Amino acid sequence: MDAGIFYEEDNNVMTVFEGNTVEAAITAGLKQMQRTRDQVTIEVVAEPKKGFLGLGKQPAQVRLTVVPTSAASTNAPTTATTVAPTTAPTSAPLSADPLPTVAQAAPIVASAATVTTKPAKSKSAKSQAPAKKSKASVKAAADVQVDAKPAAQESTRSPEEIAARQAANEQAVRDLSAYLLEVVKKLGITADLDVDFGNRYATLNFDTAKQGLLIGKHGRTINALQDLAQVYMNHHGASHVNVVLDVDDYRDRREATLKRLAESTAREVIATGKQVFLDPMPSFERKLIHAELANNRHVTTFSEGRDPHRAVVVAIRK
Numbered sequence: 001m002d003a004g005i006f007y008e009e010d011n012n013v014m015t016v017f018e019g020n021t022v023e024a025a026i027t028a029g030l031k032q033m034q035r036t037r038d039q040v041t042i043e044v045v046a047e048p049k050k051g052f053l054g055l056g057k058q059p060a061q062v063r064l065t066v067v068p069t070s071a072a073s074t075n076a077p078t079t080a081t082t083v084a085p086t087t088a089p090t091s092a093p094l095s096a097d098p099l100p101t102v103a104q105a106a107p108i109v110a111s112a113a114t115v116t117t118k119p120a121k122s123k124s125a126k127s128q129a130p131a132k133k134s135k136a137s138v139k140a141a142a143d144v145q146v147d148a149k150p151a152a153q154e155s156t157r158s159p160e161e162i163a164a165r166q167a168a169n170e171q172a173v174r175d176l177s178a179y180l181l182e183v184v185k186k187l188g189i190t191a192d193l194d195v196d197f198g199n200r201y202a203t204l205n206f207d208t209a210k211q212g213l214l215i216g217k218h219g220r221t222i223n224a225l226q227d228l229a230q231v232y233m234n235h236h237g238a239s240h241v242n243v244v245l246d247v248d249d250y251r252d253r254r255e256a257t258l259k260r261l262a263e264s265t266a267r268e269v270i271a272t273g274k275q276v277f278l279d280p281m282p283s284f285e286r287k288l289i290h291a292e293l294a295n296n297r298h299v300t301t302f303s304e305g306r307d308p309h310r311a312v313v314v315a316i317r318k
Contacts, residue, residue: 018059021048029064040064166199172238173202176229180204180245183225189214197241204229205246214247219254222247223282258285262292265314266299275315280305286312 015033019025022044030036045061157165177193184191184206191208208214215222226245233241244251265276278289289312290301300317303310 015064016045016061017064018061019048020059022060022062025060025062026064029062033064033066035064035066040066169197169199169238169241172233172236172241173197173204175236176202176232176243177204179232180225180229183228184208184214187213200240201242201244202233203244203246206248208247211247211250215250218279219250222250227282254285255288258288259292262289262314266293266296269314269316270298273316275313277304278312278314280309280311283307283310286310289314 015029017025017029017032019028026037026042030040033040041064043063043065045063046058048060049058173195177195181191181193189208189210191206191210191214194205194207196203196205206214213221214225216224222245226243229243229245233239233243261278265278269276281289286303290303293299293301293314296317298317299314301312301314304313305311
């Protein structure tokens with residue numbers, strides 16, 4: 001994996017090497033150039049990046065420049081003090097202009113993603129607004145819960161801190177959009193993204209001609225992508241943002257289907273007197289079933305099993 005590219009500048013040789021770590025790149029460079037550390041100056045071009053699930057991985061890059069013989073003899077102490085901080089894997093600054101010839105794959109650019117920024121509603125308005133059977137209920141079904149403790153913490157933050165956090169959330173959502181577009185592209189799906197996000201939620205709606213392939217049987221594919229998106233946000237310091245993925249208002253249609261399923265299952269349980277196990281569902285869909293039958297005087301609901309095989313059970317109320 002280690003490789004170098006040579007540039008001639010007067011009598012000096014300047015080379016860029018790659019490696020899994022900064023130290024590995026330096027070692028490979030010194031070996032190939034047949035030099036010792038006191039005969040070169042070392043500059044860290046790029047720190048190694050692990051990426052996320054194999055995407056965005058980047059090796060370390062260092063630039064080695066041969067010190068002229070006269071300079072090496074007169075400035076040996078200076079060279080030694082210069083090398084030490086630049087070879088440290090954690091404290092070395094990143095170069096603003098890495099060499100284009102050894103640059104890794106360019107970061108994913110979400111050119112097709114249209115990120116629509118909408119101002120987040122205040123928590124008091126959310127708590128007073130009546131429940132709706134549209135996207136608002138989808139957000140509620142996706143475990144969008146506002147804690148009193150975080151709310152109290154936000155009230156003590158300065159306007160600058162709040163603005164910085166919102167900017168960080170916006171950047172995380174944009175990065176997530178690019179990441180999801182790359183994932184679905186590997187599935188053979190070409191799509192655009194319309195993003196609506198606030199302080200504690202992000203709804204990403206795919207626009208694609210292959211809706212069935214992206215949704216999957218009983219929504220398994222889109223649900224798996226939604227879990228992956230939430231893990232991505234957690235990994236990038238935005239765990240307080242709840243992510244919902246949608247495809248052509250599939251979530252609304254699925255919610256209506258689950259409500260009909262809940263009512264028909266309740267009638268079956270009342271007629272037979274036997275409990276009924278529904279198919280395994282993600283937690284936010286199970287909550288829809290529980291909420292739909294919460295006020296039914298004849299049946300009760302509970303969940304059994306472990307995810308991803310956890311299912312709702314509808315039984316006679318005792």
